[in-house]
Amino acid sequence: MKSWKRGRLLGSGSFGQVFLCCDMETGKEYAMKQVHIFSKNSQHCSRVLSALREEINILKEGVKHPHIVQYFGCQDDGVVFSILMEYMPGGSVKDQIKQYGPLTERNTISYTKQVLLGLEYLHKKSIVHRDVKGANILRDNEGNVKLSDFGASKRLQTISNSIMQTQTGTIYYMSPELLDGNGYGRKTDIWSLGCSVVEMLTGHPPWHQLENFAAIFKIVTSDEPGYSLPDSVSKQARDFVSECFTRSLERRPTSSQLLYHSFVTRAQFEFDGT
Ligand SMILES: Nc1ncnc2c1ncn2[C@@H]1O[C@H](COP(=O)(O)OP(=O)(O)OP(=O)(O)O)[C@@H](O)[C@H]1O
Numbered sequence: 001m002k003s004w005k006r007g008r009l010l011g012s013g014s015f016g017q018v019f020l021c022c023d024m025e026t027g028k029e030y031a032m033k034q035v036h037i038f039s040k041n042s043q044h045c046s047r048v049l050s051a052l053r054e055e056i057n058i059l060k061e062g063v064k065h066p067h068i069v070q071y072f073g074c075q076d077d078g079v080v081f082s083i084l085m086e087y088m089p090g091g092s093v094k095d096q097i098k099q100y101g102p103l104t105e106r107n108t109i110s111y112t113k114q115v116l117l118g119l120e121y122l123h124k125k126s127i128v129h130r131d132v133k134g135a136n137i138l139r140d141n142e143g144n145v146k147l148s149d150f151g152a153s154k155r156l157q158t159i160s161n162s163i164m165q166t167q168t169g170t171i172y173y174m175s176p177e178l179l180d181g182n183g184y185g186r187k188t189d190i191w192s193l194g195c196s197v198v199e200m201l202t203g204h205p206p207w208h209q210l211e212n213f214a215a216i217f218k219i220v221t222s223d224e225p226g227y228s229l230p231d232s233v234s235k236q237a238r239d240f241v242s243e244c245f246t247r248s249l250e251r252r253p254t255s256s257q258l259l260y261h262s263f264v265t266r267a268q269f270e271f272d273g274t
Contacts, residue, residue, distance in 0.1 A: 003023055003024045003025045004021050004022065004023060004024070004030075004032070004084075005021060005022050005024055006019050006020075006021045006032065007019060007020035007021055007022060007029075008020050010031060010091070011091065011092070011095070013033075013135070014170070015035055016033050016034055016035035016036075017033070017034055018031050018032065018033045018034075019031070019032045019034065020032075020087060021084075029087045030072065030084050030085065030086065030087050031084075031085050031086065031087040031088070032082050032083065032084050032085075033082065033083045033085065034080050034081070034082045034083075035080065035081045035082075036079065036080055036081075037049070037076065037078065037079060037080065037081055049076065049081065052074070052081070053074055053076075056071055056073065056074045056083060057073075057074075059071045059150075060072060060073055062125070063122070063125070063127070065117075065118060065121040065122075066117075066144075066146070067114045067115065067117045067118030067121070067144075067145065067146050067147060068118045068121065068122065068146055068147050068148075068150075069085055069086045069088060069138055069146045069147065069148035069149075070085060070086040071083065071084070071085050071086075072084040072085060072086070085148070086146070088138035088139055088140055088146060088148070089139075089140060089141050090138070090139025090140055090141050091138065091139060092134060092135045092136065092137060092138050092139070093111060093134040093135075093137040093138075093139065093145065093196075093199075093200060094133070094134035094135040094137075094199075096139065097134060097199070097200070097203050101203060102200065102201055102202055102203040102230075103200040103201065105201065105232070105233060105234060105237055107143075107200070108197060108200040108201055108237070109237075109263060109264055109266075110143060111137060111145050111200060112193070112197055112200070112240075112263070112264055113259070113264040114144065114145045114146075115132070115137055115145065115147060115193060115196070116193070116255050116258055116259050116264065117259070118146065118147040119132070119147065119189055119190075119193065119255040120254075120255040120256050120259060122147075122150065122189075123186045123189070123254070123255050123256075127150065128150075128184045128185060128186055128188065128189055129147060129150040129189045129192075130150065130184050130188070130189070131149055131150065131170065131173070131192070132147065132173065132189050132192035132193050132195075132196055133170065133173045133192060133195065133196055133199070133205070134196055134199045134200065134205075136148050136149040136150075137196065171212045171215055171216060172195060172204075172205040172206065172207055172208055172215055172219075173191075173192040173195040173196065173205055174188075174191075174192070174216075174219060175187070175188045175191035175192065175219075176191075176219055176220050176247060177249060178191075179216050179219055179220050180220055185249070186254065186255070187249045187252045187254075189255070190244050190252055190253065190254070190255065190258070191244060191245065191252070193244055193255075193258075194225075194240075194241050194242075194243075194244025194245045195225070195244075197237070197240065197241050197244070198225075198227045198229070198241060201229055201230065201233055201237065202227065202228070202229060202230065205227075206219075206225035206226050206227040207219065207225065207226045207227075210226075223247070224242075224245065225245050227241075229241070234263070236261070236262045236263040236266060237263050239261075239262075239263065240258070240261050240263035240264070243258070243261065244258075
């Protein structure tokens with residue numbers, strides 16, 4: 001990564017910043033996520049760093065899909081850990097909502113289908129994304145989206161010394177089983193996808209009006225997540241979201257099953273008149 005030059009700041013997250021950067025040999029642009037390393041001399045931190053390097057090398061070689069942001073490598077100089085990845089010029093779906101407001105149903109269908117294809121690919125490889133949300137669905141300039149920030153991001157949190165380390169905002173996308181201490185599984189991503197579809201259609205995930213602690217309580221104890229979709233939203237969309245919010249893990253559908261849901265399959269003929 002010798003010939004890289006760092007460009008403008010693309011955005012900041014809970015524990016790092018993402019910069020545009022350019023390979024001066026080829027002129028190709030990439031995104032570089034940088035995290036300041038906390039207590040780099042501690043044994044724990046160096047263990048996490050080497051696990052992170054290993055993980056990114058595996059992701060770089062073994063995870064390639066049109067709806068997954070590609071990792072290209074990583075480096076650290078003892079102070080900053082940098083991950084080089086595919087540049088998505090449209091920013092995130094969260095950025096889109098911030099700038100233009102909630103998405104139309106048609107746009108939501110298109111993004112949801114693409115995210116499902118990415119999730120199906122990851123899940124078939126036994127990879128759980130763990131952080132599906134609008135901020136991690138990145139856009140090109142032509143209506144295509146890709147999932148970013150999987151796997152490695154939890155380790156980045158461990159090595160980071162960011163004052164924003166508490167992942168504010170992420171709690172709203174977490175499933176009841178995760179908050180109950182039963183860990184992550186593929187079905188957890190499906191719950192978070194449901195939250196992301198609510199975010200696309202309304203601008204916010206369920207329970208967004210509550211503080212973190214109150215939101216956790218509601219997610220764990222309520223039969224139905226707290227959201228209300230606009231009147232114009234179709235029955236298919238409502239049914240898709242409530243399927244994602246099935247509390248029983250066995251009954252909650254998989255990404256492959258959801259790809260056959262009428263919400264995503266009807267897009268072509270209903271909207272394009274074909
Ligand atoms: N590959 C990329 N291409 C273009 N922009 C990106 C890319 N990755 C991230 N960004 C921009 O940088 C912002 C910060 O990304 P980052 O992954 O650090 O945090 P986040 O996912 O928004 O939040 P959190 O860290 O809480 O999960 C994103 O919201 C997006 O606008």
